[in-house]
Amino acid sequence: MLTISNLDKIYPNGVQALNNVSLQIDAGMFGLLGPNGAGKSTLMRTIASLQPADSGSIRFNDLDVLEEPDKLRQTLGYLPQDFGVYPRITAQDMLEHMAVLKGISNRNERKTLVSFLLDQTNLQHLRKKALTSFSGGMRQRFGIAQALIGNPKLIIVDEPTAGLDPEERNRFHNLLADIGEDVVVILSTHIVEDVSDLCPKMAIMADGKIVAQGEPGALTQALQGKIWKKAVNKDLVKDYRATHNVISTRLFAGQTVLHVYAEQAPGGGFSALEPGLEDVYFHTLMVNKALNGSNSGH
């Protein structure tokens, strides 16, 4: 449905935000996972026709997005990563305003729709409140409500759960999970759970490149039997890094738990581990870093 081919983007300060990005995204929820600064938001904005690419093309069904941004916007729902709200306006008024801008000309339909969306995002009781008084979670729900106006066929949500507490995030996941199955939904995030909870398809992005893509299950399967863990004193982490492919470290009860990648059991107290999506993610990033030869290290 959405075909991204050879997208490049270099910012004036020399940062290459997109490096030959190509993706094929079908209907359903698609997770784009990557660390901060990987170029996810640039890619999201480029797809959402809010930022031109230097080269490459984006096609949505039969539509050339870069040439006909107006057409794309007719079927687009977009929740940007960092958005604000106008002062002195209520959630309901703003949604109505957005509905007009999205081409819903019939007043009654608009009212019904806004009311429905307020219900769906559990904002009905806050509809008369100024948006500026909303908490982060409420604001994100308002954001998804406006993105859902008008049955969009392409929905882009960029880092929707950053900064939300677990309960809010859970509620938000439920919202996303409700979106119809014939819609392309791209969820960009740096939180692995977002993807593992919601997305049947995913890609991992780092340094402007797509470094892995596929189904989460398949990606996890590929690491079966190659991830090992051990709890060590934190003073020794450095030594282990020198001798093993440490993909992640985590403090647990005062000790550092190491995850390492190895084709064979590394011995020395390491135990086998059922790999999770998080291991896929960290392993991919590590491989990418090794390929780039960059040695920024922690």
Add this chain to the structure above:
Amino acid sequence: MFWKVALFEFRYQMRQTAFWVIFGVFFLLAFGGMASERITIGGGGAENYNSPYRIMLTLMVMSIFGIFIVTAFVSNIVLRDFDTRSAEIIFSTRIRKHEYLLGRFVGAFAVACIAFSSVAWGSLAGSLMPWLDVERIGPLRIGDYLYSLGMIAFPTLLFIGGLFVCVSAITRSALLTYASGAVFLVLYIISASLLSDPELLTLAALLDPFGFSALSEATRYWTVSERNTQLIPIDGLFLYGKLIWAVVGLLLIALTLKVFRFDASESGSRWQFRGRKSRGQAAEATAQAKFARTQTEVVQTFGTRAKLAQFRTRMAFEAKGVVKSVPFIVILFLATANTLGILINQGAFYGTDLLPVTRAMIKSINSGFTFMIFFIVIYYSAELVWRERQFKTQEIIDATPAPSWAFVFSKLMGMLIIVLAMFVVSIVTAMIVQLFSGYTNFELALYAKRLLLYQSVNIFLIAILAVFVQVLTNNKYLGMLIMVLYLISTLVISSLGFEHNLYQYAGRPAAPLSDMNGSGHFVAIGSWFTLYWSFFAVILAVLTYLMWNRGMIVRARQRWAQIRVASTPATAALLALAFGGFVVTGGYIYYNTNVLNDYLTQDTQELHQIDYEAKFRQYEFSPRPRIVAVETEVDIYPALRRYDMRGSYVIENRTSEPLIEVQVVFSPQAEVDSLELEAATVAWHDEDHKYTAFALDRPMMPGEQLRLSFMTSQENPGFRNSANQSSVIFNGSFFNNTEAAPAIGFTRQLMLTDRQKRRQHDLEPVDRLPNLDDERAKRNSYLRPDSDWIKFESIVSTVPDQIAIAPGYLEREWVEDGRRYFKYKMDAPIQNFFSYLSADYSVVEDRWNNVDIAIYHHGPHDYNVQRMITSVKDSLEYFSREFSPYQYRQIRILEFPAYATFAQSFPNTIPYSESLGFVADIDEEDVDYVFYVTAHEVAHQWWAHQVMGANTQGGTVVVETLAQYSALMVMVHKYGPQIMRRFLQYELDNYLRNRGSEAIAEMPLLRVENQGYINYRKGSLVMYALKDYLGEDAVNRALRKLIANHAYRYEPYTTSVDLVRYLREEAQSEEQQALITDLFERIVLFDLKIKEATVSPLEDGRHEVVLTVSANKFETDGKGRETKVPIDLSIDIGAFNKNPDDAKPGESPEIYLQKHRIKQAETIIRFTLDEAPSHVGVDPYNKLVDRNSDDNVKSVNKSEGGKQKQVSG
């Protein structure tokens, strides 16, 4: 730690690009102001370009812009950490608050001062440029610059710095800090205009943070020489003003330290605009969300109707956003206050107001308010364009399918709403002012037409440009800066020689208003230019749309791709259409301004004048015949703004030699259709200068007469780029004979005479007037060298609903071919100086003895007609009795439109501007200047139309000075000495102020070179003093002799020397002779003051007054260099039972007035009174020219008991 912070801040700010940009821009501005003689900062007179006075003024003016410099550096010190979100890091370090804040302030303030000093260095560098007029450059004195920086600029900057650091610390918002800068500026302008009343001078000086009031108070009477050498002394009001504001600055910094909270939250300020970071107050619902699986069915439409709906919604949204915002409310409030300030201070003469007629209200709003609107437009265009980005909603909004034009045009509509709202507010304010003045003739249609339509459209064009520039630059502050530069360019571009409105965006010729002529032909002309620029604005608007950013800001190099994607056949068609309209209207305008009319810039006009001089000045003293009789027929066509004149002169050879050649020259505006001289052929002709030389068939013998006939017209075809003020207009035409009727021989009036311009063109200076002793020049009247007293008759025709008037008596009136004809004939000789007027007049008639009086006025303007009639009667009475009989049987006053503000006396005919007296609002205690001006003009029937001045120095004394004297006498008999005191104070102030702007040299009255401030203003003082010392009878006897011996005299004409001779014959004493010498032949000033006064009760119940009078006398040269000279004069000493300043007209607070001989710098005077005075004074009626007349009168504190009581100031 403090110094470390300060030093760090200093280094940090010095490294910023902003510092160098600001330094460079202000350096160049000041450099340009100095190095280009066409640009002046703060104006100025004849002093040197780099005189201390100009340096002080320049730095003071630029310190207003210093608001932006200081804001840029100082507000930054607090806001920076919030903007970069590093506040939390900084605040959690061990640095203490005062070290952090004060250290940064000191560092940043130092940088701001250095940046501002660029003004001084730019000025200094400019003054060294070799192309400047060396006569206007004084010695280079670095000290002047340092003094002005340190004493004038820096204290102001300290105050501004304190203010903005305080505002930024409290609001933590750059927007509000910048907005408060603009608000501060506007408040300053308003308070300055509210405090412009001279009585509030002290308050104004203290309340002025920039120090303008104090500077102008301290330097108001400075002469050129003083301006060139003196700096303002650090004392008095200036010192206190500077101290007050520097201290206020420090207090604000202290306040900042107190209120500044060392935490990083953005909230907590009531001025919160964004609210983005504010914590939620709305309670989070805990109820589990219900999820409906079905989305409601809605229809999305993307057609034209949907887009229009989106545009409407967006427009309402923008309008609501604007109208509900705090800055908008503040701006409306300021607009009201500003309008009030302007309207309350309507231009007054001698402290007397004008009626608040709608025309005057509109004029004031346009002149005082429009500039402020420009700034608001610039500010708001940036706000509106960047609104989505400011609130970070742009990604949501821009991802919707609403078309970009809906965004662009809704924002433009928002701008339109702002512009209209401001004008509506100013109109309502104006109407309230009118109502409070008891004036209820609200001309709503006129307000709407001139402000809501004509003016708003033009400002909307500026708004479109501002929005375009914002989108083009993609940088809010750069965009605002470019617009400010554009504004400055509109002020200076004309003076650089680029005068055509075809390339000055939104430029159009002025469209003055008049009650008589309404908007006349002007609005139609201006509308062509507005249409032309509107087409251009459409192009800008379409380009704005094409470049409109959706989402992220597009880099410059991607612009073309973006435009290509956005453009459609519709935009291309619109662009082509607008461009077509632009070209067609431009062509039409060009056809009018440059084909039908000559497009003349200042430069080309000067070159034309120089060419005229080069070709023809050789004939300046060639013998020429004189005009002795004039007959004309004039047809006025008001609707066509045209008149035709057919005329004939009788010229007579009054020289003692035969003449073989006669030269005839027309004014440059005249269209000459034919020109014939009896018994002569054209020898040569210069079409450029309309200059013709006739060779006479046979020599013209002395005493011989010939007839010269001519046909000319003033056509005013189409319209011009500027100066569309034609002499013939729809209603209220007024022109005199010099416009269409020729002169005989070379006339200096067509030469370039301005000294500085002549120097620029490497021409020798010309005298303003020939020397007093130049016998040859005395044979010419100061009006023109080719005529003496003439016989005159004229037939004038106009449209049926207008009356046409020329000097003379109406012999016949008839209608022919649908036109109205009037034949006027004069039975006494007149100067060759006559006028024509044609308008739809109402006539009020009256009679004095055998003289018919008539006031021809615009119907509604009957307010002061009776005053004029009274003045005419009193004047005729006094002048006929004291000087000589009135030579005509009739006198007429005729109103003409407000395009000029003067009255002028032609034989039995006085044109009088509607803006001068017809709408004066005179209260009982006001100086009745309508009465005065009328009396002055009536007096010219004697002084000009009986005794004519020669074309030499002192020639205007027997015309203007004597007309002033005559008017003063009629006034003093009508209104008494209290009003005269007020009047003379205005005359004195006017004289002293204008000395400083003297371009060449101040002359003694005897040798006055037609300098208005001398022959009118000083003339009033001189003649009033003479009347006081010699007596009214003696002065009038001298004037009777002058008339008896000089009336209708020519060859030679009369000068001040003749007047002084008759006055000296009346002088009774050495003292009076010496006084005449001082008043006429020297420039003498006094400084009189009551130093000390004691009042003690005597045993017999009477009171002894003992005064110490300080008296100094100075003589100055033409450049204003003073020398103290010994004093020996009897001077009025007065005592009053109340302050004479508070005395009502007709009331006499005077209980003692005697002249006392004063011979020393300090004199003790004693006298005894029945009543204890409350005030005493030396020269209390301001009869002498006193450099400081404010200290002549002092109040006395009375006490019971026998103790002596000090007089307090």
